[in-house]
Structures are given as structure tokens and as C-alpha cells.
Amino acid sequence: MPVPDVMFCAQQIHVPPELPNIMKQFTKAAIRTQPRDVLQWSYGYFSALANGEPLPVKERVEMPVATQKNDSGLTPGLLKVLHKQLAKKETVELRELQIKWKNLCMPVEQLHDLLRLDDFAEGVPWMKFFALGCSALGGSLITSMKHACEILTEDPEGGAARIPYDTFAFLYSYLAGLDEGMAPAEVESYLAALKEQVARKEYMVGVADFSVKRVE
Incomplete structure (x- = not known):
């Protein structure tokens, strides 16, 4: 038996009031x-x-900065x-x-x-x-850290892209530790110099700070 056609009028159809804004x-x-x-x-x-x-x-x-062939x-x-x-x-x-x-x-x-x-x-x-x-986004350690600062910062876009020194040091040490060609003493020396450099800035590290003296 065929299903009879059903006619609806506007009064019978309930549209939740929040639906338009959700969509x-x-x-x-x-x-x-x-x-x-x-x-x-x-x-x-x-x-x-x-x-x-x-x-x-x-x-x-954003324009894709893809690591895959199909972007x-x-x-x-x-x-x-x-x-x-x-x-x-x-x-x-x-x-x-x-x-x-x-x-x-x-x-x-x-x-x-x-x-x-x-x-x-x-x-x-x-x-x-x-x-x-971050390392997947940037080919070098420094480029990776730039991405980290730009993603984590609470500074306005286009600003210094600062993050806490402790956060920077953790990320830098971890990535450097995965690089067999980087000696631990070299990493420690760099971070100590950076910490002294940003001490007057409430221990906030911006892109300009770690670009001055960097470990290649």
C-alpha cells in the first residue's frame, strides 16, 4: 500500500531557535x-x-605548508x-x-x-x-623552534612571539636530544647563554632572542 502524501504547514514544523546560529x-x-x-x-x-x-x-x-605530496x-x-x-x-x-x-x-x-x-x-x-x-613543519632545529614560538605565543600576531623560557628550553632540549650530531654540552651551553640573555625580559623567549646566538 503506497504511503499517502503528507502535507505540512509552517505551524507544524518546529525549527529550534538556536539552529540558524549553529549552522x-x-x-x-x-x-x-x-x-x-x-x-x-x-x-x-x-x-x-x-x-x-x-x-x-x-x-x-592558511596556505598549506604540507609535508605530503598531495598537500x-x-x-x-x-x-x-x-x-x-x-x-x-x-x-x-x-x-x-x-x-x-x-x-x-x-x-x-x-x-x-x-x-x-x-x-x-x-x-x-x-x-x-x-x-x-614542529620539527615536521621545519627542516632545522631553529625553524622548528620558530614554529613553536609562533604557535604557543600569546603575543598579538606579528609581535615578538614570546613564550616562557622553561617551555622553550624543554622543547629545544628534546628535539636536540633526537639529533645524534648535537652534543649535550653544546645544548646546555646555548640554553645557559639564552637564559642569561632573556633574564631582563622576565624569562620570555621571542624569535629575535634565539636567532641571535644559535646552535647550527
Whole structure:
């Protein structure tokens, strides 16, 4: 038996009053983020929205600085999104990191490549993974640290991109420790000189500070 046609009038259709604004914000977020897979990203967006978590949304549209041939790899904007989502946890469960990564539509092969750089069998210390992400964005240690400062800073865009000295020292020491060609004494000497240099600036390190005397 065929289903009879049902007629609706405007009075019978209830549109939640918050729906237009939700869809407006969703559309603006999608335009800024430019996800490669809109459906996957949308799942992550509304899951985060429903759970009151930081949204997988870039602050602005960016030209990809991709590490993959198809221009779908990690970018500074995407790493900043991950940091907002995961930085509150000192150690992140691997499953959670995989889900957040997937929802940002980045290649899983790149995630596996980063995870192979250290032993993360008992969880992923977030700041270590963040450092590895910065290294994926920049070819040299100094370039990696520039990315770290620009992502972590609370300075206005175009400013000094300062971060606390202790944060800089941790990230720098960790990445330098993965470089077999860099002697620990050399790293310690550089950080000691940098600490003295920024002592008068309330121990905040900006891009200009560590670019003056650097370890190559």
C-alpha cells in the first residue's frame, strides 16, 4: 500500500531557535579550516561541540605548508588546533590523538612517522609530540623552534612571539636530544647563554632572542 502524501504547514514544523546560529558558525568554521574531508571533519566538529571541547577549527584560512605530496599534511594552523584540543592533558592516550588527527583529515601515515621518532608505548606526552610536530613543519632545529614560538605565543600576531623560557628550553632540549650530531654540552651551553640573555625580559623567549646566538 503506497504511503499517502503528507502535507505540512509552517505551524507544524518546529525549527529550534538556536539552529540558524549553529549552522552559521559551522559554515564559517568550515571556510576557515578548509577540511579535505568535510564529512569526517564535520563529525569531529559536532562531537566536540556536543561535549564542550575545543573545536577543530583554524583561526584563519592558511596556505598549506604540507609535508605530503598531495598537500594534505600537517600545517601550523592544524598543529595549533591540536594543541588547543590536547594541551590540557600532560599525557594523551594514543587512541584520542588518532581520533583528533583523523578528524582534521590529515594522513595517518604522517602520524605514524612522528610516533616512530620516540617510544610512546605508555601514552603520548603532549609537549613531546608537539615538538615533533614542529620539527615536521621545519627542516632545522631553529625553524622548528620558530614554529613553536609562533604557535604557543600569546603575543598579538606579528609581535615578538614570546613564550616562557622553561617551555622553550624543554622543547629545544628534546628535539636536540633526537639529533645524534648535537652534543649535550653544546645544548646546555646555548640554553645557559639564552637564559642569561632573556633574564631582563622576565624569562620570555621571542624569535629575535634565539636567532641571535644559535646552535647550527
